[in-house]
Each structure stands twice: as structure tokens, then as C-alpha cells.
Amino acid sequence: MTTTSRLLRFYLLGDVLVILLSLIQGGEWLLNTQIAFVCSLLITLASFRSYHTFVTRRVDARLIPDDKFDKYYEDDQEEDDEKENVTPRVAKVGFKQSFQNLALSYKSALSLYRILSYGVLFLAVLFLIRHDNLDAIAFFVGLSVVPLSSFLSVLFVKKGLNETNE
Numbered sequence: 001m002t003t004t005s006r007l008l009r010f011y012l013l014g015d016v017l018v019i020l021l022s023l024i025q026g027g028e029w030l031l032n033t034q035i036a037f038v039c040s041l042l043i044t045l046a047s048f049r050s051y052h053t054f055v056t057r058r059v060d061a062r063l064i065p066d067d068k069f070d071k072y073y074e075d076d077q078e079e080d081d082e083k084e085n086v087t088p089r090v091a092k093v094g095f096k097q098s099f100q101n102l103a104l105s106y107k108s109a110l111s112l113y114r115i116l117s118y119g120v121l122f123l124a125v126l127f128l129i130r131h132d133n134l135d136a137i138a139f140f141v142g143l144s145v146v147p148l149s150s151f152l153s154v155l156f157v158k159k160g161l162n163e164t165n166e
Contacts (some may be wrong), residue, residue: 007153011041014149018141029138032128039121043114044146049057050111 015037022030128134 006157008157009144009152010149010153014145014152016165018145021141022080022138026155028133028135031133032135032138035124035128036139039117039124039148040143041118042117044109046113047129049113053111065133094108 015034018033018037019030022033036076125139128139
């Protein structure tokens with residue numbers, strides 16, 4: 001199963017839980033949480049697409065250097081003695097490098113998809129305010145489904161990987 005489909009399953013599971021909570025709270029909660037969930041999902045997908053396009057273009061242009069840490073990746077079949085002799089070094093990133101990274105990635109941060117998805121979020125909030133249906137707590141609960149589901153999926157995937165490795 002691909003990572004994207006696994007994440008979508010976690011998102012939908014989180015949304016089902018929020019729908020159940022919203023049914024207990026009332027119709028206004030359901031409207032707010034679902035609009036917020038859809039906006040959050042759009043923003044996440046737009047961010048993923050813009051970052052994917054950014055990385056693909058850099059790889060195609062051969063602008064991404066070789067991995068400095070290739071020598072630290074070892075197969076499980078190698079001896080443990082060799083693993084103990086390798087000490088990884090953490091490279092310090094200075095202001096100049098941080099600024100260069102920002103300058104290179106501004107296109108993905110300001111992509112059309114991301115701007116449009118934030119525009120949809122803005123219009124959704126205006127719509128709810130205009131019709132006197134905005135419940136801020138419910139809206140934030142709906143917005144939090146995608147980030148929390150992403151976080152929990154990472155925890156469950158790591159736990160699943162650790163159990164299969166043991």
C-alpha cells in the first residue's frame with residue numbers, strides 16, 4: 001500500500017471520528033468540521049503537489065547533490081562491529097545556507113495550488129461568518145484532523161515497522 005493511500009485512510013478515519021462527535025454536538029458542528037476538514041485536506045494535497053513538483057524539477061536538473069550520509073546506511077547483514085566504528089557527524093547549517101534554501105524553495109511555498117487552497121479556506125470562513133454559522137472551536141477541530149492524523153499515522157507506521165523487525 002502506498003504512503004498516500006495509507007495517509008488518506010488515516011484522514012478518513014479521523015474524519016469519521018469527528019463526524020461522530022459532530023453528530024452529538026449538533027448540525028452546526030458538522031457543517032464547520034466538514035468544511036474545515038475539506039479545506040485542510042486541500043491545503044495538504046496542494047502542499048504535497050507543489051513540493052513534489054519542486055523536488056522532481058530539481059532532480060531532473062541534477063541540482064540535488066549526492067547523499068552525504070550514504071556511507072552510514074548499512075544493510076542488516078553487515079557485522080555489528082562495523083556499525084560501532086562509524087560515528088555520524090552533524091553538519092551545522094548557517095544563516096547563509098538557510099537563506100539559500102529559502103530562496104530556492106520559495107516557488108513551492110508560493111505555488112498556485114497552495115495559494116488557491118488557502119483562498120478556499122478564506123472563502124469558507126467568510127461563508128460561515130456571512131450565514132452566522134461559524135463555530136470557531138468546531139472549525140479548529142475540523143482543521144486539526146489532517147495534521148493529527150498525519151502525526152498518528154507516523155506513530156502507527158513506526159510501531160508496525162518495529163513489530164515486524166523484531
